[in-house]
Amino acid sequence: MTTTGPARTTGAVAPVVAPMLELRGVRAAYDSIDVLHGIDLVVPAGQVIALLGPNGAGKTTTLKVASGLHPAAAGDVFIAGRRVNGARADELACRGLCLVPEGRGVFPNLTVRENLWVMTYAGRSRSEIEEAAYARFPVLAERRHQHAGTLSGGEQQMLAMARGLATDPALLILDELSMGLAPLVVEQLYGLVADVAAEGVSILVVEQFARVVLGVASRAAVMVAGHIVHEGLPAEIEATLSESYLGAGETEH
Numbered sequence: 001m002t003t004t005g006p007a008r009t010t011g012a013v014a015p016v017v018a019p020m021l022e023l024r025g026v027r028a029a030y031d032s033i034d035v036l037h038g039i040d041l042v043v044p045a046g047q048v049i050a051l052l053g054p055n056g057a058g059k060t061t062t063l064k065v066a067s068g069l070h071p072a073a074a075g076d077v078f079i080a081g082r083r084v085n086g087a088r089a090d091e092l093a094c095r096g097l098c099l100v101p102e103g104r105g106v107f108p109n110l111t112v113r114e115n116l117w118v119m120t121y122a123g124r125s126r127s128e129i130e131e132a133a134y135a136r137f138p139v140l141a142e143r144r145h146q147h148a149g150t151l152s153g154g155e156q157q158m159l160a161m162a163r164g165l166a167t168d169p170a171l172l173i174l175d176e177l178s179m180g181l182a183p184l185v186v187e188q189l190y191g192l193v194a195d196v197a198a199e200g201v202s203i204l205v206v207e208q209f210a211r212v213v214l215g216v217a218s219r220a221a222v223m224v225a226g227h228i229v230h231e232g233l234p235a236e237i238e239a240t241l242s243e244s245y246l247g248a249g250e251t252e253h
């Protein structure tokens with residue numbers, strides 16, 4: 001969906017495309033404890049945006065608010081230019097939003113293909129979903145009869161991404177893709193994320209450990225204690241991180 005901007009007298013009229021996701025002044029709480037204190041975040045269409053920050057900063061809560069799993073106490077959430085505060089997670093999924101949660105969310109006791117078949121609710125056939133998943137992640141084809149719980153961490157993350165992509169989302173949200181994985185595996189996964197982005201899918205990635213993500217992101221934001229404390233180009237953000245324990249943590253990772 002595109003809308004044309006105000007008429008101009010010279011040159012072509014550039015289409016004005018709303019950001020895929022925008023949070024404005026979002027606050028959120030658990031019971032009476034405030035954890036988000038006014039978050040502004042924009043994911044422009046077709047870009048990869050990284051949201052970084054230490055454990056407990058509020059990154060996952062931000063994603064939950066964006067995907068309708070936790071209410072905003074104040075502020076606005078827009079998806080493709082429409083305010084969606086109060087919409088349920090399944091309604092937002094229908095608008096093209098897909099969250100791959102922390103901890104991957106695959107069913108360990110189902111086989112790889114059964115995990116993919118679950119996604120037929122979105123309207124694509126089993127074989128269509130399997131074919132797309134195996135084309136993107138060939139190792140999943142080799143593992144298709146294995147229980148997901150027996151896959152390596154990297155393979156489980158690929159399965160989680162394949163499940164998310166089965167719904168053909170416009171916005172893919174990835175929470176801590178790298179958790180518990182070896183650096184080489186993380187690098188490989190982010191290569192795949194870059195491939196998905198190159199197809200035009202907008203992506204919001206949350207990570208505690210920053211360097212690899214910054215390699216694929218267009219812009220990044222750093223969150224600390226429920227506030228965005230830095231926002232900018234990856235190189236600018238990397239410079240701020242090297243002075244903080246975020247960067248130090250990464251070298252140990």
Ligand SMILES: Nc1ncnc2c1ncn2[C@@H]1O[C@H](COP(=O)(O)OP(=O)(O)O)[C@@H](O)[C@H]1O
Pocket residue numbers: 030035053054055056057058059060061062
């Ligand atoms: N379900 C919950 N109930 C109560 N407090 C929570 C819950 N989930 C997270 N929190 C608290 O909210 C804050 C932000 O958590 P979270 O969004 O998970 O941070 P991050 O993803 O950056 O590690 C933390 O202080 C955490 O303890």
Ligand SMILES: [Mg+2]
Pocket residue numbers: 059060061102175176
């Ligand atoms: Mg988290």
